[in-house]
Amino acid sequence: MKRMFWALALTGGLFSQQAWSQCSLAIEANDQIQFNTKELHVKKSCKEVTLTLKHAGQLAANVMGHNWVLSATPDYQAIAQAGQAAGAPNYLPTGDARILASTNVIGGGQSVSIKFDASKLTVGGDYTFFCSFPGHFVLMNGKLIVE
Numbered sequence: 001m002k003r004m005f006w007a008l009a010l011t012g013g014l015f016s017q018q019a020w021s022q023c024s025l026a027i028e029a030n031d032q033i034q035f036n037t038k039e040l041h042v043k044k045s046c047k048e049v050t051l052t053l054k055h056a057g058q059l060a061a062n063v064m065g066h067n068w069v070l071s072a073t074p075d076y077q078a079i080a081q082a083g084q085a086a087g088a089p090n091y092l093p094t095g096d097a098r099i100l101a102s103t104n105v106i107g108g109g110q111s112v113s114i115k116f117d118a119s120k121l122t123v124g125g126d127y128t129f130f131c132s133f134p135g136h137f138v139l140m141n142g143k144l145i146v147e
Helices: 002-011 073-086
Strands: 024-029 039-042 048-055 069-072 099-102 111-117 127-130 141-146
Touching (some): 024 039, 099 111
Parallel strands (some): 039 141
Antiparallel strands (some): 048 111, 069 127, 127 141
């Protein structure tokens, strides 16, 4: 039993950062217009969530930039379209209350972290994260699940 415990711990199966606290999340984006996951999980007991976005690609922000934006699912497409109209550098409408959290746009090899208030989120709520760089929201989106 002890061996199984330590094997799980050493391989990350027991103590992965997300499974351990679920108040710190990490996600990667690449030059193929993809996030590395379609789901992120956060515990409702988290007062604050830290999200880190890493751009694992090589292309510059003005060519293949990525950000991470969180909204209620019914709002995400409208926010992304408004963001295209808003333009660079972050492709988001300024002061839009529908945006629950967002990072700046980053380029290949860069990373960015944000902290946001988890009290805005409810268990069972319908939340979508996406990239608002022009056209990316169609492929780069996923669900944030509050447990």
